[in-house]
Amino acid sequence: MLKISRLTDYGLLAAVYLARRPGAVVSAREIAAFYHLPVPMITKVLKTLQQGGLVQSHRGVGGGYSFDGDAEAVTLGQLLDVLEGPWDLVECETTDDSGHALCSIRVACPSRRFMFGINRAIKGAFEQVSLGDLARGALPMPILDKGALTARAEIQ
Amino acid sequence: MLKISRLTDYGLLAAVYLARRPGAVVSAREIAAFYHLPVPMITKVLKTLQQGGLVQSHRGVGGGYSFDGDAEAVTLGQLLDVLEGPWDLVECETTDDSGHALCSIRVACPSRRFMFGINRAIKGAFEQVSLGDLARGALPMPILDKGALTARAEIQ
């Protein structure tokens, strides 16, 4: 399926919640309660976000998480990278531990060409939406214009 | 993960193979052999494509599958719809059998707004690539222009 995991979705919600109150220290409980989601789930994604350097954690009583950075400087692409890890639409290019390609057909594969183009387009779309956009709710809706870019058709 | 299933990828490969030889009846074995993929996998996706009306099947000796339509009229979006079934980046909007929303927070959910915008953008991208593009290998690489379309930010 072409969808993000629920955990990643939770992570985006948590990030938006924090970004809407910049600098404020908010407990995982509060966020979980707001979205009616199980607390352990929220703590899990907040930890991930913290490890990715996107939010800050504050331990001890009265602790929690906070977003101290610039919401405009954080992109949806960064969030997804941290939450989902590296991903690709197809795995043609991925290699195993020995550096050997997992896909046996490689050069003959017509899928590589265009799938990685689409891949890149989608990642580009994610890079153009900032956390600030998400927090504001009104997002600049990216569209894809086919005609305009036939120029960059020759990727790799 | 944000990726298409391998089966779907096989389906695209098969469709491209057929589209490159319009009208020709090709056996699943031939396609499987060409891509070095297991025959049952290819037959499975070809069946799916046939049920979706995207390719035609020919039974009996000398039978196989063929693509008889106009490759320019078939979009990548259609292919993915048939191969992956209906999909959405997030499942906020999906309802159960009784029409009740699966997502408990719904209106309060900040995710809906932008995720469905992204969703739509990606689907739009898929609609702008035709099977003919795929078959030719040279694809018009769609990009996403943020600035140009703030106008349609207010979706639903």
Add this chain to the structure above:
DNA sequence: ATCAAAGCGGACCGATTTAGTACAGTTTCG
């Protein structure tokens, strides 16, 4: 008429991923 090639419709299984839970730490404030 018979046989073999080929598609059709399932069922099935093992491996992986996902969603969610649990629990034993550790830090910090009052």
Add this chain to the structure above:
DNA sequence: CGAAACTGTACTAAATCGGTCCGCTTTGAT
């Protein structure tokens, strides 16, 4: 000291995915 809160890890149950296998039907050739 004790409670609130994050940290880290482990675990299970369910769903999905990739792949295989079977018996059936259609059809062309001998």
